[in-house]
Amino acid sequence: QKEHLLKKFNQRHLKTFHAVSTPSYRLAKYCFMYKKYKLENDGKSPTQLKDVPGGDIFSQTLHDVKIAMNLSVDEYDLADYNKQLKNIVKEGRTFVGDLLSLCENLQEAKLLLSKDSLLKHYALEHESTEWEYQRLDEACLSQHKYLVTQDFSQRIFRETWHKS
Numbered sequence: 471q472k473e474h475l476l477k478k479f480n481q482r483h484l485k486t487f488h489a490v491s492t493p494s495y496r497l498a499k500y501c502f503m504y505k506k507y508k509l510e511n512d513g514k515s516p517t518q519l520k521d522v523p524g525g526d527i528f529s530q531t532l533h534d535v536k537i538a539m540n541l542s543v544d545e546y547d548l549a550d551y552n553k554q555l556k557n558i559v560k561e562g563r564t565f566v567g568d569l570l571s572l573c574e575n576l577q578e579a580k581l582l583l584s585k586d587s588l589l590k591h592y593a594l595e596h597e598s599t600e601w602e603y604q605r606l607d608e609a610c611l612s613q614h615k616y617l618v619t620q621d622f623s624q625r626i627f628r629e630t631w632h633k634s
């Protein structure tokens with residue numbers, strides 16, 4: 471009985487995780503929090519992402535992808551949900567790649583790829599603290615081919631290698 475209840479709990483948790491991991495949910499939540507911020511601050515726009523709670527949707531998405539990649543479905547008896555976890559990874563990777571492709575120039579891309587507000591939540595085995603593009607570093611380590619092969623990412627790699 472206890473195992474059955476635990477399995478149901480894990481299944482519900484995974485369904486909720488999947489729902490809040492979708493790009494459409496992330497964007498809708500950000501828009502809601504952005505409007506709420508403006509209402510509470512006399513119509514002023516936030517000056518930094520950290521001003522809007524949960525505002526760094528890029529980091530949030532990378533974080534969810536990392537969780538989905540490392541969640542052991544066998545340990546939690548969730549083999550039926552393996553496909554959902556793979557969808558979270560696929561949708562998240564596509565979303566962050568699309569966000570990067572919306573950058574208008576290399577400076578915007580560098581800003582987007584530099585600081586990751588959630589990187590401290592997951593330990594990276596080969597983390598490089600010297601390199602300023604932490605998100606790109608994480609993309610390489612997690613084999614995120616779409617983000618790593620994106621034009622702006624490749625230009626940053628070239629610049630970095632030419633400096634060294």
